[in-house]
Amino acid sequence: MKKFLVLGIVLICGVCFGQGTYGGYSQMQxxxxxxxxxxxxxxxNAYRKREEKREIERIKYERDQQEKGRQEQEVQSQKEYEALDRQAIYKACIASRVGSKLYLxxxxxGEVLLGCLNCDKFDSDSVWNNYGKYGSKFNNESIWNKYGAYGGSYGAFSPFNFGSTPPKIIDDKGIFIGYFTINKYYTDRKENNLLDAICEKWEAISENISEMTK
Structure with missing residues (x-):
């Protein structure tokens, strides 16, 4: 009798605990x-945010590249425009020569020769001859040497120094034409639009003689 009673209790407990465990598992699912x-x-959501961030970065990069390209194109266009402008100055100087050479x-x-103002780039005395004495920005007796006495904004005898003693313009017959100077109030200054253009752009010209005389 006791054996049957114990066995019954075990079976009842097993069923109860088994149902409890299964029920708990079912509730956890x-x-x-x-x-x-x-x-x-x-x-x-994290993946979508990463993709959105990548797309924003891609769009920003493309816009930056487009803006960079636009700016580079503007700079190049400006350089080409300035180069054409300088070339026009050189051509006008050569075209202005009618019989007489003009020396500085x-x-x-006023005894130091500084070159020929309206001679072409092949003339050894020309200020436009990049390989000549007076067309080189490194020569002491060149108006294009911005560190020399005859050139730059501070040269004592530079045409581009407002307070200097500027060079004279003398033709090949020895006739005095006037002074070549940026100072528009200087006595006997030669009034000429072409000379004014040179005075305005002298620094760019001095750095690009070879390009502007192509």
Missing amino acids: PLQGSISDDIQQAQA FGGKN
Whole structure:
């Protein structure tokens, strides 16, 4: 009798505990499914945000490249325009030569030859000959040497120094034409639009003699 009683109790407990465990597991399944869905949704949201960030960065990069290209094109166009402008100055100087060569003489007494103003680039005395004495920006007796006495904004005898003693313009017959100077109030200054253009652009010209005389 005791054996049957014990066996019955064991069976009853087994059924009860078994049902309890199964019931608890059944109740956990929906909770686990909900957590899994939340994780997947969070991962999807994170992926979407990464993709959105990449797209924004791509668009920004493309816009930056377009703007950079536009700016480079503007700079190039400006350089080409200035080059054409300088070339026009050179051509006008050569075209202005009608029979007489115009020489520049500078220094305290106006005795230092500084080159021919309206001679072409092949003339050894030309200020437009990049390889000549008077067309080189490195020569001491060149108006294009911005560190020399005859050139630049501070040269004592430079045509581009407002307070200097500027060079004289003398033709090949020895006739005084006037002074070549940026100072429009200087006595006997040669009034000429072409000379004014040279004075205005002298620095760019001095750096690009070879290009502007092509």
